[in-house]
Amino acid sequence: MAVVSLRNVGKVYPPTAKDGASVTAIDAVSLDVEAGDIYGIIGYSGAGKSTLVRLVNALERSTSGEIWVNGQNIAALRERELRRVRLGIGMIFQQFNLLGSRTVARNVAYPLEVAGYPKEQRAARVAELLDFVGLSDKAGSFPDQLSGGQKQRVGIARALATQPSILLADEATSALDPETTHEVLALLKRVNAEFGVTIIVITHEMDVIQTIATKVAVMDQGRVIERGPVFDVFSNPQAAASARFVSTVVKGVPSAAELAVLRERHAGRIVTLTFRDSAVDQKAVFGELSTAGVAFEVVYGGINEIQGRPFGHLTLALTGADAVIDQVLDHIRTLTTVTEVR
C-alpha cells in the first residue's frame, strides 16, 4: 500500500511583481511511495525536489492535485488539522535546524512536548533515541558544540521522537563531508530496517541514491522525468538528465574526449560491452575472445553493484584480424550488448 501518494500535484507561485509571470515549481507530479521504501528523489537545484518533499508534510501547500499520506488527502486539510498529521511524519534538513537555545536532549524532546507526552515518558524516550543515534554522552551539550554529523544525528533522533511512519530527508547529507555522509546514510538505513520507517530522500548526489535508495525518481523543471527501481534507472537510464546523474557515479562509456585519448594509444578496434546483472556471464564473454584468439585489453569502464546486483560497462581494445573480430563479436552479441566505438 502506498503510504504517500501524489496525484497530479502542482505548485504554482503567484507572480512576485505585478506584471511578472507565475512560477510553476511542481508540474503535475504523480508518485507512489510504498511502505518500507527508501525513495530517492534526485534533481539539479531548482528542479523542484525540495518543494515536492515540503508538500508531503504541507510545510508548503500544493495548488492542485491530491496528496495522500497514510490514507488521508492532506491537500484538503487546514493548517490546524495538519498539525496532527505532521506528528506522523518526521523531517530532517540540510542545515539540521536544531534549536540553538536548547540542549541536545531538549531538542529531541521538543516534538514530544508538542505532542503532549508526560514528562517521565519524554525523558525515557529521549534516552532511548539518543542511545539509538549514539549520542547518549552529548545529551547536555548545545548544538553549536557538535560536529555536522552529530547535529544531523540529533536531527534524526528528533525526527523519530514521535515514532512517525514516514521520514522526509531534505538534502540531509549535502552539508556533510563524504565520510560523515556515509555514517548518516547508514543510520538512515537502520531507521528503515529496524523501525520500518518509509524514507523519502531528496538529494542532488547520485552517490546518496546509490547508497541507500531502493527506488528513485529523477526530477527536472518541476516534473518527474524518470522513475523506477534504482537498479533499473542506474543500469539503463532513459532520460538525458538521468544519464548525466548516473554518469557521476558510474564509470560507463568513455566520453568523446576520453575516447580521443584512447584512440591515440590503441590503433585497433575498440568496443564497449554492457554487463547487467547476472544475466550476462562475464566468463562466457571473455571465453569467446580467448577461444577466437583475439587479444584484448580493458581500457575503460567499471562494474558497480546496486542493491547487490552488479552492472556496468567495460571498454576493450581488441587486437586481431578484422574478420576474426567480427565473427567473435557476433557470438558475444548473443550474450550481451556490444557497442563498437569509433
Add this chain to the structure above:
Amino acid sequence: MDALIDLLPELWKASIETLYIVALTLFFGGLGGLLVGLGLYLTRAGSILENKPLFFVLNLLVNFIRPIPFIIFLAAAQPLARAVTGSGIGNNAIIFTIALAASFAMARIVEQNLLTVTPGVIDAARSVGAGPVRIIFTVLLPEALGPLILGYTFIFVALVDMSAVASYVGGGGLGSFALTYGYRQFNPIVTWAAVLLIIVLVQFVQFFGNYLARKALRR
C-alpha cells in the same frame, strides 16, 4: 561645590525619579515594542501568520511615528497623554508618552532580532506539528533572546535620554535636576554631577545587559 552638597537630597530624589520613570517606560514600552515587533515579524510576507493588510498598517504606523523628534512627539501626544493619564504634564503623562514612543522604536529592534532566527528552525518546529503560539514562545523568543537583551539594553539608554528631554513638560529626574539647579543657576558642577550619575547608570545597565546576553548566547 557647596551648592552641590546642599543639593544632595534633591540629587538623590532626582536619581530615584529617573530610575522610576525609566523602569516603568522600559516595562510598558518594552512590552509594547515586543507586541508590535512580533506583529511585524509574524505578518510579513512568507511568515507564519502572513497578513499583508495588517503588516502594511503596522509598518506604516512604525515608520510614521519613529522619525518624529521626541520633543515634538511630547507636545503632539500631550492630548492623548491627558486623556489616558488625566494630566498632560507630570511623571505619569511623560511615562505614558515615553512608553508610547519607545514601543515603536523597540518594535523595529524586536522585528530585526527575530529576523535573525533562521527560518529553517521554524520549519523544523512546524514539521513536528507546533502551532504559531508555541513557535513564538518555544522557538522565536528563546532563539532570539541574546540579541533581544542587547536590544533592550540599547533602548534603555534611549529611555534615559527621553526622560531627560521630558523634564520639559514637567517630568522629574536627573534631566530636570541638571536643568533646574545646574544650567539655569549657572552652576556647571551641579550639571556635571547629574551627567556623571547618568553615565554611571548607563554603564552599569550596559554591563549588566551584556552579561545577560552573553549568558543567553552562551559565549
